[in-house]
Amino acid sequence: xxxxxxxxxxxxxxxxxxxxxxxxxxxxxxxxxxxxxxxxxxxxxxxxxxxxxxxxxxxxxxxxxxxxxxxxxxxxxxxxxxxxxxxxxxxxxxxxxxxxxxxxxxxxxxxx
Amino acid sequence: xxxxxxxxxxxxxxxxxxxxxxxxxxxxxxxxxxxxxxxxxxxxxxxxxxxxxxxxxxxxxxxxxxxxxxxxxxxxxxxxxxxxxxxxxxxxxxxxxxxxxxxxxxxxxxx
Numbered sequence: 001x002x003x004x005x006x007x008x009x010x011x012x013x014x015x016x017x018x019x020x021x022x023x024x025x026x027x028x029x030x031x032x033x034x035x036x037x038x039x040x041x042x043x044x045x046x047x048x049x050x051x052x053x054x055x056x057x058x059x060x061x062x063x064x065x066x067x068x069x070x071x072x073x074x075x076x077x078x079x080x081x082x083x084x085x086x087x088x089x090x091x092x093x094x095x096x097x098x099x100x101x102x103x104x105x106x107x108x109x110x111x112x
Numbered sequence: 113x114x115x116x117x118x119x120x121x122x123x124x125x126x127x128x129x130x131x132x133x134x135x136x137x138x139x140x141x142x143x144x145x146x147x148x149x150x151x152x153x154x155x156x157x158x159x160x161x162x163x164x165x166x167x168x169x170x171x172x173x174x175x176x177x178x179x180x181x182x183x184x185x186x187x188x189x190x191x192x193x194x195x196x197x198x199x200x201x202x203x204x205x206x207x208x209x210x211x212x213x214x215x216x217x218x219x220x221x222x223x
Contacts, residue, residue, distance in 0.1 A: 004155075031205070035213070042199060043156065043213040059212060090155045099146050099205045103155025 002026050004104035006091050012110045013081040021076040021107050023091030030096040032074040033058070034066065036087040037106075043090060049074055050096065081111045116200045121218040130187045132217050134200030137181050145176060145183045148199045150216070156199060160185070187219075195221045 007022045025032065033048035035058075045058030049068040063085060065077040074093075078085060088108050092101040117135040124130045136145070144163055148156035160167055162174040162183070173186040187194055197218050203211030 042215045045212060092155070094205065099144050099161055099201075099203075100158040101148075101156075101205070103157070106153070106155055 004091055004093050004102050006089075006104040006107050008107060009105070010108050012112065013078070014112055015081060015083060017081050019078050019081065021078075021089055021091075021109070023074045023076065023104060024072050025074075025091075025093040025102070026072065027093060027095075027102065028071060029093035029102070030071070031094045031101075032068065033092045033094075033101070034064070034074070034076045035090045035092065036060065036085075037090060038087050046076065046089075078109075083111045085109065086111045116202055116214045118198075118200050118214060118217045120215065121220065123220045123222060124190055125222050126191055127189050130190050130194070130219060130221075132185045132187075132198055132200075132219070133182055134185070134202075135182045136200070136202040139180050139202050140204075142204045143202050144204060145174065145180075146201045146203075146205075147172070147174065147185045148201065148213070150197045150199065156213070159198075190219075190221045192221050192223060195219060 004025045030051045034046040035043040037043045044060050046064050047066040049055045052068050052071050055066050088106045090106050091104045094101040146161040147159045149159050150156040160172045160174045164176050167174045175184040197216040199213045199216040205211050
């Protein structure tokens with residue numbers, strides 16, 4: 001099992017550009033989530049999904065879109081990048097009914 | 113959402129036992145208490161989870177008093193490799209309810 005994979009590892013965007021952060025898991029987990037972590041801070045939940053076709057907003061959803069068309073994939077879209085979105089983004093997955101989340105290695109995004 | 117409060121940082125020495133306490137006064141009946149560990153440039157890693165009393169696994173123990181308004185993560189005989197940030201989470205993620213990571217406790221283990 002590869003676990004949770006994220007691509008790319010690093011990305012630099014200009015203000016106003018859009019992009020998609022990819023996240024995939026091969027553990028057949030129902031739940032998937034996206035977090036952002038700013039320097040020296042804890043993780044904040046952006047969006048999460050409890051199953052294919054079902055998504056919900058977390059604490060800081062503005063400026064981000066998600067969809068969940070398959071169990072395996074949960075992409076995060078930045079619609080129009082802003083410098084405030086400079087952060088490290090983590091994707092995680094977990095089984096329904098269990099609280100243990102498995103995190104990916106993260107994507108470090110810089111918006112200039 | 114249950115709010116958690118943890119010390120911002122703690123220092124310890126190799127071989128000592130470390131106890132990190134988390135306060136969660138508004139914990140709900142269905143909420144579990146979960147602790148994660150995070151090393152620099154890595155995603156968090158699950159350590160332990162509990163609902164009440166005491167839970168122990170191969171790396172840590174979790175003590176939860178009867179009122180469940182706080183919990184204590186105990187790391188026995190820490191080593192330099194235990195230097196990390198430790199997060200206390202309270203909620204029922206397994207039921208699909210949103211939960212949050214707080215600021216965490218930065219543990220520094222010294223030789």
